[in-house]
Each structure stands twice: as structure tokens, then as C-alpha cells.
Amino acid sequence: MKQRTTRRISHSSPFMLNDFSDVTDIMFYAPFEVLTNEQLKSVGIWPSAVPDIFRPLTFNRYGVSFTGIGMLNENGGYEFWNPSFDHPVSLVKSGLSFIPSKVLPKSNVCIVFSNILDYLCFRTLLADKALPEAWQLPYEEYSDTFILNAFSNFLSLQKAVEKYHTIHTFFPVADYGKVMNMTLSGVNPRNEDKLHDWSGLFSPIATSLHDFVRTYRRNVVDKGETN
Numbered sequence: 048m049k050q051r052t053t054r055r056i057s058h059s060s061p062f063m064l065n066d067f068s069d070v071t072d073i074m075f076y077a078p079f080e081v082l083t084n085e086q087l088k089s090v091g092i093w094p095s096a097v098p099d100i101f102r103p104l105t106f107n108r109y110g111v112s113f114t115g116i117g118m119l120n121e122n123g124g125y126e127f128w129n130p131s132f133d134h135p136v137s138l139v140k141s142g143l144s145f146i147p148s149k150v151l152p153k154s155n156v157c158i159v160f161s162n163i164l165d166y167l168c169f170r171t172l173l174a175d176k177a178l179p180e181a182w183q184l185p186y187e188e189y190s191d192t193f194i195l196n197a198f199s200n201f202l203s204l205q206k207a208v209e210k211y212h213t214i215h216t217f218f219p220v221a222d223y224g225k226v227m228n229m230t231l232s233g234v235n236p237r238n239e240d241k242l243h244d245w246s247g248l249f250s251p252i253a254t255s256l257h258d259f260v261r262t263y264r265r266n267v268v269d270k271g272e273t274n
Contacts (some may be wrong), residue, residue, distance in 0.1 A: 069205035086130045091261035096170040136160045155212040156190040168260035186216045219255040
């Protein structure tokens with residue numbers, strides 16, 4: 048595949064994503080290998096942990112071509128990431144991303160992530176045979192999954208998770224993460240044990256699940272790893 052020109056895009060916040068709403072010329076590719084295994088591993092993601100709901104795509108903006116992976120959101124836009132982006136961005140229109148349980152037609156448990164990069168890192172942890180047993184992460188196949196993608200989608204998220212008995216959150220260690228956890232913990236006061244905040248898993252050494260997995264895999268797992 049022809050090499051494309053890229054430049055690094057930096058965002059001061061993972062939720063400053065609305066500046067790509069004018070993108071219209073999105074193109075899709077059949078082969079998944081638009082991102083090399085090395086590029087995925089550089090941010091802590093196993094290529095085998097990327098599910099089929101992600102599609103390889105590219106778009107041009109201001110004469111610059113961006114190639115990466117993305118998934119459809121509930122508003123018909125795409126949540127997109129490539130290695131030149133500090134955080135994923137929303138193309139065309141932002142919205143929640145929903146992934147239903149693979150096993151249960153109606154799950155009472157949901158898992159919530161702030162963006163698709165954190166979600167892919169979570170899947171990498173689940174597939175990691177070197178993962179400490181004490182972590183006991185929630186089972187994705189028995190849970191519904193929501194990805195927030197932008198602050199503007201929080202009211203939609205709040206309404207969507209009302210029906211669940213248990214909510215597992217993997218929000219960043221920041222004030223906005225704490226506020227979102229506090230808000231979601233009160234959506235159904237009858238369930239005192241409703242919300243499980245997993246930020247304690249990574250807060251000693253990182254500010255987000257993505258940062259934690261990247262550090263953990265570089266320092267602990269990647270030697271001799273072939274996934």
C-alpha cells in the first residue's frame with residue numbers, strides 16, 4: 048500500500064474532538080493491515096485484540112491524508128484513530144458506540160470506556176495470558192459495552208445505563224472522570240453497589256487505561272511476545 052503523508056495531531060484533552068466534523072471523503076479498505084503490528088504494539092494494543100467492528104479507513108483534510116482504524120457510532124459518524132493522533136477523533140459526527148454482549152441477549156452488566164483506544168487496550172488486557180489473576184477484569188462477552196467518545200454524548204450515556212444493575216467504568220484519572228463516575232453511580236439509587244470504578248487499576252502509574260497498558264506491556268509483557 049502506498050505510504051501516506053501524516054502529521055502528529057495533539058489534543059490537550061481526549062474530549063476535544065469536534066474539529067473533524069467537516070470530514071466527508073472517507074474511504075474504506077478491505078485489508079486490515081493499514082496499521083502495522085508495530086504501530087499497534089507501540090501503543091500497547093495486540094493486533095489480535097482488534098475486533099471486526101473496526102474498519103480500516105482513510106480521509107483527506109487540508110491536503111493531508113490520514114489512515115487508520117475506526118468504528119461506527121450511533122449517530123452515523125466514525126470514531127477514528129491512527130498513530131499520529133494523541134487521542135481518537137470523531138469523523139462527521141460524534142456519538143456513543145455500543146457493542147452488545149456476545150452471549151446474553153439482555154445483559155444486566157455494562158462496561159463503559161471514554162474512547163476507542165481505551166477499549167482496545169482493555170481487550171488486550173483480557174487476551175493477555177500474563178495478566179495477574181488478582182485483577183479479575185469484567186467479562187466482555189457477558190456485558191454490554193459503551194464508548195463515550197465525547198463529553199457531548201454523556202447525557203445519552205447516562206440514559207442508556209439506567210437499566211443496568213452493574214456498571215464498570217474505565218474513565219481517566221482526572222476531575223471529569225470523577226464527576227462522570229459520581230453521576231453514573233446515582234442513576235439508580237436502589238443499587239448501592241451499582242458502579243465499579245476501575246481507575247484504581249492504573250492510577251498509581253498512569254492517568255488512563257491506554258497509558259497504563261502501553262507502559263505495562265512495554266515493561267512487563269512484550270519481551271518475546273508474538274501476538
